[in-house]
Amino acid sequence: MGKIWQTYKSSFILLAAMIIGGVIGMFWGEGASVLQPVADTFLNLLYCCVVPLIFCSLTSAIAKMDDLSKLKKIMTTFLVGTFVTGIVACLFMMIPAIILDPGKGVVLDMSKDVQNATGSLNILAMFTVGDFPKLFSKANLMALIVFTVIFSIAVIQAGEKGKAIVSAMDKLTAVVVNVINIVMKLAPLGLGCYFAILIGKYGKEVIGPLSKGIILYLGVVLVYYVVSQTVMAYIGAGMDGVRAWWRGAAAPTLTALGTCSSAATLPVNLMHAKQIGIPDDVADLAVPLGANLHKDGACIIQILKISLLCTAFGMNYATPRNMIMSVVVAVIASIVMGGIPAGGYVAEIFIVSVFGFPTVSIPIMVLIGTITDAPATAINVTGDTGLAMIIARVVHGKDWLKKSQEKTQEGLQMA
Secondary structure: OHHHHHHHHHHHHHHHHHHHHHHHHHHHHHHHHHHHHHHHHHHHHHHHHHHHHHHHHHHHHHHOOOOOHHHHHHHHHHHHHHHHHHHHHHHHHHHHHHHHOOOOOOOOOOOOOOOOOOOOOOHHHHOOOOOHHHHHOHHHHHHHHHHHHHHHHHHHHOHHHHHHHHHHHHHHHHHHHHHHHHHHHHHHHHHHHHHHHHHHHHHHHHHOOOHHHHHHHHHHHHHHHHHHHHHHHHHHHHHHHHHHHHHOOHHHHHHHHHHOOHHHHHHHHHHHHHHHOOOHHHHHHHHHHHHHHOOHHHHHHHHHHHHHHHHHOOOOOOOHHHHHHHHHHHHHHHHHHHHOOOOOOHHHHHHHHHHOOOHHHHHHHHHHHHHOHHHHHHHHHHHHHHHHHHHHHHHHOOOHHHHHHHHHHHHHHHO
């Protein structure tokens, strides 16, 4: 029992803090919003770690590559894996949605119209910014990753002169990791406050007209969370990989649930990837990319929205055309458009234009997205390390985890 406590101590503390926060929010209601400054302090500190961590760790990882074809293999596997898992996530929601029909009997409030429903379709804005300082903003993480990859290749081309930069990035990464460890000391307090605010603000919505759809969604994401992460970890490294993934899963999962932010959870998720033993060249590229593009939880939400609204507006969702189009729309809206800065209502507008829903349905979709944001973020985030384990197997072979563990053991013995 003592060994279990030592292994999972931090996870138990985080879970207890969030349960306490949820209970407080349930009784306090919207008054729990007075805790916002405490929650924001923790979140802002995490945000401040994101940019330096991505730039330093990714530069170091790529600049150490002796063969840039490895970079191409990582990127190709990541993109294929992202679309495949996105489609699988859609099917996880589609099948129960057809069987149970979450929109049946739902009477929607159509009195609210759309205010300032704008969205940017500027795909180029995902990958570039117009001014160098804008790279160092959490709103432009994809642009930062693109610039960092180019910068890293330039460091390789610099040869001997670039080695000092690689060494400096290594040391800076170690420092940033220590900063994250310090910030995470505040996690129980920060996440507890966030959960109190979340339950206090949206707890009543769950028992409203959308309750059937929300409950169905929660059941699906729970099953998907357990099944998808276990399967990806097993594909990546067998049963040893499954044990390694689940051993440290609590911290990124609970951070995502508490903050509803992939960017805020990114530092914690990268720490989880390092604890698993995922090689730096894979983890430092796949996990930050995943925070922007790999969004299985969002895919599940889009299917829920479409199936619920089809029934509410008298349309038959269970037709080949509607089912296929819902998967296409969900994957594109979640994976591609989710990374566009200032995307606004892009996903909702996309759904309205494809299925012909009235524009008054946009506030309903926004409400569904808001209520389900926490579990969706948890799915989005935790899937990044699972996908990174598969990429590690493709790039480094099936024994990558064993080699990583042996390397770690050697390092501990030398220390």
